[in-house]
Amino acid sequence: MTLTQADVLAIRREFPIFERKIHGKRLVFLDSAASSQKPRAVIDAMVHIYTHSYANIHRGLYTLAEEATTAYETAREKIARFINAPETAEIVNVRNATEGLNLVAYAWGEEHIQAGDRIIITEMEHHANLVPWQQLALRKGAELAFLPVTDAGELDIEGLSPLLSDGRTKVVACTMVSNVLGTIPDIVRIVTMAREAGALTVIDGAQSVPHMPVDVQALGADFMAFSGHKMCGPGVGILWGRRALLEEMPPFLYGGDMIRTVKKDKTIWNDLPNKFEAGTPPIAEVVGLGAAVDFLIDIGMDNIHTYEQQLVKYTLEQLRVVPGLHILGPEAGQRGGAVSFWMEVAHPHDIAAILDEDGICVRAGHHCAQPLHIRYGLPATVRASFYVYNNEEDVDMLVRGLHKVIKILGR
Numbered sequence: 001m002t003l004t005q006a007d008v009l010a011i012r013r014e015f016p017i018f019e020r021k022i023h024g025k026r027l028v029f030l031d032s033a034a035s036s037q038k039p040r041a042v043i044d045a046m047v048h049i050y051t052h053s054y055a056n057i058h059r060g061l062y063t064l065a066e067e068a069t070t071a072y073e074t075a076r077e078k079i080a081r082f083i084n085a086p087e088t089a090e091i092v093n094v095r096n097a098t099e100g101l102n103l104v105a106y107a108w109g110e111e112h113i114q115a116g117d118r119i120i121i122t123e124m125e126h127h128a129n130l131v132p133w134q135q136l137a138l139r140k141g142a143e144l145a146f147l148p149v150t151d152a153g154e155l156d157i158e159g160l161s162p163l164l165s166d167g168r169t170k171v172v173a174c175t176m177v178s179n180v181l182g183t184i185p186d187i188v189r190i191v192t193m194a195r196e197a198g199a200l201t202v203i204d205g206a207q208s209v210p211h212m213p214v215d216v217q218a219l220g221a222d223f224m225a226f227s228g229h230k231m232c233g234p235g236v237g238i239l240w241g242r243r244a245l246l247e248e249m250p251p252f253l254y255g256g257d258m259i260r261t262v263k264k265d266k267t268i269w270n271d272l273p274n275k276f277e278a279g280t281p282p283i284a285e286v287v288g289l290g291a292a293v294d295f296l297i298d299i300g301m302d303n304i305h306t307y308e309q310q311l312v313k314y315t316l317e318q319l320r321v322v323p324g325l326h327i328l329g330p331e332a333g334q335r336g337g338a339v340s341f342w343m344e345v346a347h348p349h350d351i352a353a354i355l356d357e358d359g360i361c362v363r364a365g366h367h368c369a370q371p372l373h374i375r376y377g378l379p380a381t382v383r384a385s386f387y388v389y390n391n392e393e394d395v396d397m398l399v400r401g402l403h404k405v406i407k408i409l410g411r
């Protein structure tokens with residue numbers, strides 16, 4: 001099913017922030033790749049738990065603590081179903097996608113990576129899926145290899161076979177959707193090739209899980225991290241990992257809740273997932289993410305993906321006719337909802353500032369992907385990124401704003 005313009009306007013009305021004006025203008029929010037806006041259902045779920053059922057979870061034997069624990073664990077079940085995780089206990093609640101990726105790089109990486117091993121990532125990784133691996137490689141004397149991207153913004157998967165052939169690769173970490181280029185690599189092929197070579201796979205789902213159906217069992221990967229705050233939820237992240245791997249990994253953080261018993265000289269770890277959730281977790285945030293999952297399922301992940309692809313196609317068509325504007329990344333089709341570009345007449349920061357005067361929010365900078373920008377010889381780009389509350393009128397406003405940039409700065 002395709003979402004109609006009326007459907008999208010109805011969805012937008014679910015987000016209270018779109019009632020406000022910026023500099024007297026309608027808010028045109030084109031920065032959802034950084035963090036999405038929140039629907040009333042999510043805000044209400046958080047207000048509800050704080051107003052009616054808030055207490056610390058797991059430890060209390062009183063009614064409020066039981067209610068809060070049930071709400072927290074019910075949300076975990078929803079999140080597990082959303083990505084088709086084989087078990088709810090494989091869902092670890094963390095602060096953000098970055099923490100999930102760091103957890104794997106530390107807890108798994110410290111035990112398994114040795115001098116001379118190879119870690120493969122790609123040139124289009126967000127720093128969250130780059131720096132933890134880079135630092136692990138430096139600590140261990142391992143090699144960090146980058147799968148290149150082409151001039152057209154596609155991932156060069158052919159480069160993977162030679163890297164995998166000598167048996168030194170222990171892990172392949174790759175994003176499912178580039179937050180800069182919008183590229184959607186053939187992740188199933190990458191995972192299959194890595195597995196056949198005996199390497200572990202870590203998927204960065206930060207830009208995929210909010211925008212398309214993602215089934216970790218169909219992907220066949222070992223770990224996947226993603227951000228709740230990019231999928232209509234609050235500030236929380238999720239790490240999914242295979243039980244067998246999570247079981248044999250040491251904890252990442254130590255303290256309360258992650259233990260079964262503590263003696264003065266010895267500690268026995270708690271069961272999954274608690275072993276990886278030290279201290280008081282973000283209780284209301286996880287409950288809010290459960291509500292966000294309900295909200296997205298109600299719209300339909302397939303519908304969101306199809307709709308966003310149409311919107312991106314329209315955006316590419318409209319941007320292509322703006323004079324002196326250069327778009328990064330592949331053609332429309334299999335492409336995510338982020339469109340980055342640069343203009344000959346102005347620095348990205350100036351473009352963003354001029355657009356803001358008309359209530360249009362875009363991101364300007366390297367979008368936490370500096371090696372990718374260096375690859376294209378650019379210090380910074382402008383990024384417009386979409387979600388299910390955006391429509392063609394938002395794109396038209398953006399294009400009008402870019403013509404204004406040319407008028408002001410294009411002498």
Ligand SMILES: Cc1ncc(COP(=O)(O)O)c(C=O)c1O
Pocket residue numbers: 033034096097098099126128129175177178179204206207226227237368
């Ligand atoms: C592809 C990708 N990976 C990881 C992250 C990091 O997400 P978080 O800020 O939730 O840690 C982002 C955020 O922009 C991203 O786009």
